[in-house]
Amino acid sequence: MTGMDYAQGRHRHRPPLTIYLASPRGFCAGVDRAIQIVELALEKYGAPVYVRHAIVHNRYVVETLKAKGAIFVEKLDEIPDTGAPIVFSAHGVPKAVPQAARHRRLFVLDATCPLVSKVHIEAERLHGEGREILLIGHAGHPEVIGTMGQLPAGAVRLIETIGDALAFTPKNPDKLAIITQTTLSVDDTREILDVLRARFPRMAVPRKDDICYATTNRQDAVKRIAPKCDRMIVVGSPNSSNSLRLVEVAERAGCPYALLVERAGEIDWAQFDGISRLGITAGASAPEVLVDDIIDAFKARFDAHVETVTTAEESIAFKLPRELRDMPAL
Template sequence: MNAAFPAELPDADAKSSRPGLTLLIAAPRGFCAGVDRAIEIVERALDKYGAPVYVRHEIVHNRYVVDGLRAKGAIFVEELDEVPDDAPVVFSAHGVPKAVPAEAERRKLLYVDATCPLVSKVHRQAERQLEKDRHIIFIGHEGHPEVIGTMGQVPEDGMTLVETVEDVARLPFSQDDALSFLTQTTLSVDDTRDIVEALRVRYPKIVGPKAEDICYATSNRQAAVKELAPDSDLVLVIGAPNSSNSLRLVEVAERCGTVSKLIQRADEIDPAWLEGVETVGLTAGASAPEKLVREVVAKLSEWREIDERPVLVTEEKMTFKLPRQLVD
């Protein structure tokens, strides 16, 4: 016993000699109400209908979440023609063009729509603007599933996409044209404000939504990063490279003058990133579960003595109802 006891001391000494690291953890972070709802829809569909349940597009942009649902029996596809006639299908949280549910109904497929209610609100606004014969200027990122879904709510010539202030300057419309604007829900708050201002300057009569389209979760997560980034030497954002809201968090941190890295899992962290770093900010995009946040904290703890400090900007209490066909 005596021989074993001294052998434990170097480990303890090594642990105590590790340099400290202040970890500023954003709050709110991670899952939003729309993502929670979408994941629960797939899980309930699996419980009710049994595996497999098909999901058109990734239910949310997070590989860990998608892999977890796949292990439970979800099959992810890009188009409806990959779904058998007798199988249930779920539409992703990003929303789909009108042609998709129309095709599902034509084929008499059993489908469940997991579109985030805040995205559905933008779809309804698009329909109302079309009814009033207004051409819609849509602020968003080309190719993003939410943009494809929203632009698919109206005829092809009813909506024009802009991504930058420079795009506004190139628009072919006159000040006398009947115009309105809407936005993708996961954009940079600051970038969107600049584009909207450019639209209002160029088209003083343009009609906008009564309330901001950018969702509460996107705004809150960006606000939390703005709070912690100036006090951080490095900001880590947990999220997928195809997640718009996660990419915006990286941009927000960098605009505060802080180096920021997008990671999907803790094993992507390069220890060299921590050289000379005393304070790290940590957040997670709206599709990233809290388990991945704790995984990152555990990884950082292998190298440094961690002092966790929450940075709270607001508390979120939003919840959304599930589709009727999945509620017992």
């Protein structure tokens, strides 16, 4: 048997597979900006650059930045008195954190996503109007901690479920306002909002949903491909809220089984026996190299054809902090 005959034999024995590749997927403008801030700070100021919390929720990204000289901490107390840059993660931080940094005269570069900052500003405005604020979000998520931390303790009430929305008793139903975590499921949020609107028709709601454009676009792309897929892979880390929501959205939209995968080496191939149609997307903090690796892994085992399904075009970019604007873009 010649080498060509052997290759053709292998090709014949690989089952056919159509891969529907969702677009948009992967990095959003806020994530791209946050990672650039760390990389440019390392280039301009040298190592170390301290980062409070994971800059974005992706292990590959964090490990890559660590290898370049970034040091990740959870609290400012872990950082020595230093002139090195301190970067706040894309998720945002409570007001007490920058206040503590100023008190210590630390050099801060704020990588908070501008769309999260917009929610912070809105929360302060509503509080200034004397409103009781409801935040739809997930307890313990750093974005929720940061948003609630913009206001005095007790000023924001967290609503996680429809049950919370039904059980909530306001101090004054005419002085209520709602804000949301930016990375939630659009459908879940809408259901909770509908309950709250029905109970409190005078409640102030955002003129535009707080859920970010990238979260919405990635969920819409998954909804388009999920009904025709036997399986769906969402590339992302288990601590990534928007990635977990994509798994839920895929199954609700008709995919029999969706799963979160961090990288190709973690794939359990038994879960893909007998499939002929696979959907692939990536959370907003997952780099494209991880998607490429997973596609290559399937091509090694299947006679795979990739079909990109595009539901939106994204061209948004956010400005870098003033201190880094003289640096060439990476």
